[in-house]
Amino acid sequence: MKKNILLFLLTVVFASCSDFLEEENKGLLLSETFFSNTQELQLGVNGIYHLLIDAHFNDQVTAATLGSNDITSRFVGFQEFDVFAPTGGNAQTSRYWAEIYSTIAAANELILNYEGANATEEEKRIAAGQAYFARAYSYFTLVRIWNEIPIYTENEVSYDIGLSGPAEVYDLIIEDLRLAEEMLPAQWTGVQENIAFTSGAAKSLLAYVYLTMAGYPLNDPSNYARAASKAKEVIDNEGEYGYRLLDNFAELWRHEARFNDEIVIGLFYNLDFRNNQRAPFGQMPTEYGGWDVYFAEINFFNNFPAGARKEATFATEFYLESGDTLHWTETLQRRP
Numbered sequence: 001m002k003k004n005i006l007l008f009l010l011t012v013v014f015a016s017c018s019d020f021l022e023e024e025n026k027g028l029l030l031s032e033t034f035f036s037n038t039q040e041l042q043l044g045v046n047g048i049y050h051l052l053i054d055a056h057f058n059d060q061v062t063a064a065t066l067g068s069n070d071i072t073s074r075f076v077g078f079q080e081f082d083v084f085a086p087t088g089g090n091a092q093t094s095r096y097w098a099e100i101y102s103t104i105a106a107a108n109e110l111i112l113n114y115e116g117a118n119a120t121e122e123e124k125r126i127a128a129g130q131a132y133f134a135r136a137y138s139y140f141t142l143v144r145i146w147n148e149i150p151i152y153t154e155n156e157v158s159y160d161i162g163l164s165g166p167a168e169v170y171d172l173i174i175e176d177l178r179l180a181e182e183m184l185p186a187q188w189t190g191v192q193e194n195i196a197f198t199s200g201a202a203k204s205l206l207a208y209v210y211l212t213m214a215g216y217p218l219n220d221p222s223n224y225a226r227a228a229s230k231a232k233e234v235i236d237n238e239g240e241y242g243y244r245l246l247d248n249f250a251e252l253w254r255h256e257a258r259f260n261d262e263i264v265i266g267l268f269y270n271l272d273f274r275n276n277q278r279a280p281f282g283q284m285p286t287e288y289g290g291w292d293v294y295f296a297e298i299n300f301f302n303n304f305p306a307g308a309r310k311e312a313t314f315a316t317e318f319y320l321e322s323g324d325t326l327h328w329t330e331t332l333q334r335r336p
Helices: 002-020 038-055 060-065 076-082 091-116 121-146 166-183 199-213 223-235 249-253 298-303 308-313
Strands: 071-073 294-296 317-319 325-327
Touching: 038 091, 038 121, 071 076, 076 091, 091 121, 121 166, 121 199, 166 199, 199 223, 249 308, 294 298
Parallel strands: none
Antiparallel strands: 071 294, 317 325
């Protein structure tokens, strides 16, 4: 009898509630309704920066740089990046891939919805410029590692989208950076100074993109001139963009100078990020409590011109608590 009464009560409740069970999604942060004002645009921008920083924390940032001839690694996972052959079973591959695409997805959401925000045209333009920059930077990272990748510019994921070749990916990167250099301010003031993306940073990254396109795999030498021209725009307009070479190269490695005029694109962390796991341990030798993840190529070190710049770039002697000095040839990896 009690079961029948309970069933009857549930039936009556659900029947009488049917009128207001239509879902309106007012409590959900749907992209098409979220970017409605200045504050929400800024929250979206903050989220993009956070995801970009999260993707590059620790030693993951090494992956996109290992294809060059200046650094290498002792780990098989990173060595795959060194020879442009990351496999599906590579833990760094799946992690890096997923987190960079999360950044792209967040950038897509803002790009698709910023125009409808109740904000000034300048506020909308600057927010979108940062999203375009982050998307371009993310795809530039991906294409240098995997060469052929899926391109997502919408807010829906299709698992049968297929791979796009590097030429198509670079076309999107260039398009995004051209928009970013038009939308972003030349400089920021306040807490965003030396941190947030600028039009000068977009031009600088575009120069780097052209330089990369001149080599493998596109091998288009006409891009050397484009790279030089775009870089010259920034170099010749130091007063507008604020970027300059520091008087002392060694200052770049001092903690006190981490926010400086020579950094064009910087991703900054604090000691609490990811439970105190921070990238400098990756390049430090075991004898210094480091991880020995990556270090200088011997030929790069040997061929580097002698002088103050070389002395500031490479650590060659390590001072131990015992008072002894350890030369790089005496370390476990025997690398500077």
